[in-house]
Amino acid sequence: MSCYFHAENNPNVGSVYVRENGQLYRLNQGSSGVNNTVPKSKPSRLFSKGFSIELCMNRQNDNGRTDHFIFTYTKEGNLRYTAKSLFNLVLSYIADNIHHVDSLTGFPEQIAEKLFYAADARQKFSEPRTGLGALQKFTEAYGSLVLRTLCLKNKCLLISEKLEEIKSFRDLTCLDLSFCKLGDEHELVTHLASETLSSLTRLLLKDNCLSDAGLRKMTAPVRVMKRGLENLSILDLSCNSGITNMGVAYLLCFKKLNYLDLSGTSLKDTKTSVHQIQTQIGLVHSEVSLKELDHNSCKTEGWAEQTVLQWEHSLLEAVTPEGSLKSRAAAQRFYGKRARKEVLVSPLGEDRGNPENLQFYRKKAELSHFPLGKTEMSEELQNKRRISAEHEEQNLKSKRLNISVDDWDLLNSY
Numbered sequence: 001m002s003c004y005f006h007a008e009n010n011p012n013v014g015s016v017y018v019r020e021n022g023q024l025y026r027l028n029q030g031s032s033g034v035n036n037t038v039p040k041s042k043p044s045r046l047f048s049k050g051f052s053i054e055l056c057m058n059r060q061n062d063n064g065r066t067d068h069f070i071f072t073y074t075k076e077g078n079l080r081y082t083a084k085s086l087f088n089l090v091l092s093y094i095a096d097n098i099h100h101v102d103s104l105t106g107f108p109e110q111i112a113e114k115l116f117y118a119a120d121a122r123q124k125f126s127e128p129r130t131g132l133g134a135l136q137k138f139t140e141a142y143g144s145l146v147l148r149t150l151c152l153k154n155k156c157l158l159i160s161e162k163l164e165e166i167k168s169f170r171d172l173t174c175l176d177l178s179f180c181k182l183g184d185e186h187e188l189v190t191h192l193a194s195e196t197l198s199s200l201t202r203l204l205l206k207d208n209c210l211s212d213a214g215l216r217k218m219t220a221p222v223r224v225m226k227r228g229l230e231n232l233s234i235l236d237l238s239c240n241s242g243i244t245n246m247g248v249a250y251l252l253c254f255k256k257l258n259y260l261d262l263s264g265t266s267l268k269d270t271k272t273s274v275h276q277i278q279t280q281i282g283l284v285h286s287e288v289s290l291k292e293l294d295h296n297s298c299k300t301e302g303w304a305e306q307t308v309l310q311w312e313h314s315l316l317e318a319v320t321p322e323g324s325l326k327s328r329a330a331a332q333r334f335y336g337k338r339a340r341k342e343v344l345v346s347p348l349g350e351d352r353g354n355p356e357n358l359q360f361y362r363k364k365a366e367l368s369h370f371p372l373g374k375t376e377m378s379e380e381l382q383n384k385r386r387i388s389a390e391h392e393e394q395n396l397k398s399k400r401l402n403i404s405v406d407d408w409d410l411l412n413s414y
Contacts, residue, residue, distance in 0.1 A: 019078075095119040099130035104141040112142060116303045125165075125307050126314065136168045138303070143171035144199070147302035153204075153295060154179040157319065158312050163187060165311075169304075170196040176298040178206040178236070184214035193221050193228045202234040204295060206261075211242025212250070219250045232257055236293055238358075239264035248273045252280045259283075259292045262358040270358065283360035290359050 016027045074080050091111075094101065095118035104112060116138055125131045138146050147169045152159055153176045159166060166188070175197070182189055189210070191197065215237075221228035232254050237243060243265040251260070260283055267273050274285050300308050 091115060091118055095122055095124065098124050098134045098137070099127075101134075101137055104137050107141065109142060109145060112138070113145070113303060116146070120304075120307055120310075123310070125304075126310060132164055132168065135165055135304070135307075139168050139170055142303075144173065145303060147172060147300070147304045147308075149174035149176075149298060149301045150308070151176045151298045151300045152180065153177070153298075155312065156180050157315055158308075159188060161315055162311050167191050167196075171199045172197060173199060174202040174298050175200055176204040176295060177208060178204050178295055179208075181207070181209050183209045184211055184217065184242075189214055190217060192218050195227065198228055199231060200229060201231055202298070203229065203232055204234075204236040204298060205240070206236050206295070207239040209242065210237065210240040212244055212247035215243065215247045215250045219253055223250070223253045229254070230256065234259045234292060236261040236295075237265065238262065241266050243267070245269055245273055248276060252276060255281065257281055257283060257360075258362045259290060260360040261290075261293045262360075263356065265358070267358065270356065274358075274360075277360055281360075283362055286359045286361050287357065289357065290361055292361070293359060 018025050018027055091114060095115060098115075098119045119125065119134060125135050127134075135146075150166070150169060150172055152166070159177075159180060159182075177188070189208075192200075192203070218229065222230045230253075233256055235251075235254065235257060237251075238261045241264070243262065245267055247265075248262070248267065251257075260277065260281075262273075277283050278285070
């Protein structure tokens with residue numbers, strides 16, 4: 001509810017009444033009438049001409065307000081105003097001018113969180129010219145606090161329109177790019193190998209038209225310089241028909257993988273690939289679907305959660321207006337065109353048939369309940385040493401084979 005007070009300097013405006021403690025007083029005497037009370041001095045102007053008053057009842061978040069006063073009603077029905085705190089005034093001023101801030105490095109996280117929400121309430125991160133720069137100031141200073149996990153499943157339009165903003169997020173732990181049809185040459189695929197995403201532990205790339213060339217780009221820093229996606233624990237590459245047995249060789253550098261999904265790929269010699277993954281990474285082929293590779297557990301979390309939702313909502317409103325769809329359907333009926341039958345394609349890829357389950361997992365260490373004798377301990381130690389020596393030889397061979405002139409040329413392009 002809003003009401004407006006307009007004060008005039010004209011002395012002939014009539015009598016002015018004020019209610020105090022349930023009593024009605026008249027401050028000045030008009031052109032006519034009898035003065036019932038003792039005349040008082042004319043009060044000075046508290047607010048400027050045309051000042052608007054907004055009545056707020058139990059409102060805690062006032063980040064979007066620009067006035068310096070908060071007006072409320074008391075229990076007796078009287079109007080009361082209180083001034084904002086100096087902290088809220090300064091916070092609002094900085095949020096309005098966040099694009100002029102040079103850096104937030106070293107700024108306290110508790111205050112930075114409130115500043116981010118205040119700027120987000122003013123839609124500062126959606127502005128075309130200054131939005132990216134304002135977002136980068138927060139991501140450079142606070143990293144994963146701005147965004148820990150990012151779910152872009154089946155959001156191709158959002159990726160194309162907000163690519164630079166998405167690339168500004170750093171220190172992510174989970175990234176879901178399933179069903180986005182990116183391809184090997186997309187900028188985001190190249191960005192996956194950068195240092196800003198070296199903290200990723202979960203990467204979901206299901207149905208993205210990837211091939212062996214795309215895997216070669218993603219894994220080149222890990223294979224040669226031990227940088228990039230070396231901390232991956234869960235990797236989903238299912239439903240990418242361009243991945244063959246050659247692409248599996250690029251994945252052998254991920255020594256920290258605990259779960260891997262290669263279902264729906266073009267592996268011809270699956271036994272050889274399974275053997276390579278089992279001996280060089282230590283993963284075991286699973287006959288049933290693993291819940292750890294479920295896509296429902298990845299959600300966008302962090303300060304910028306509402307920012308990403310705001311981007312998506314604005315794009316959907318701009319692209320698919322309801323009026324244009326109705327007019328198009330009416331035109332088709334007028335010209336006698338038959339509506340094209342749309343084939344419903346499940347987003348989870350059920351229309352591709354029932355591909356072979358190629359999910360892998362790492363077995364947990366099984367501790368024996370019985371103590372081992374000296375002879376058994378010595379034999380076990382010998383077996384472990386022999387297996388470790390074989391692994392070292394295989395690793396040296398794989399390094400020699402994987403590092404080629406083309407790999408060095410690819411690394412020099414980063």
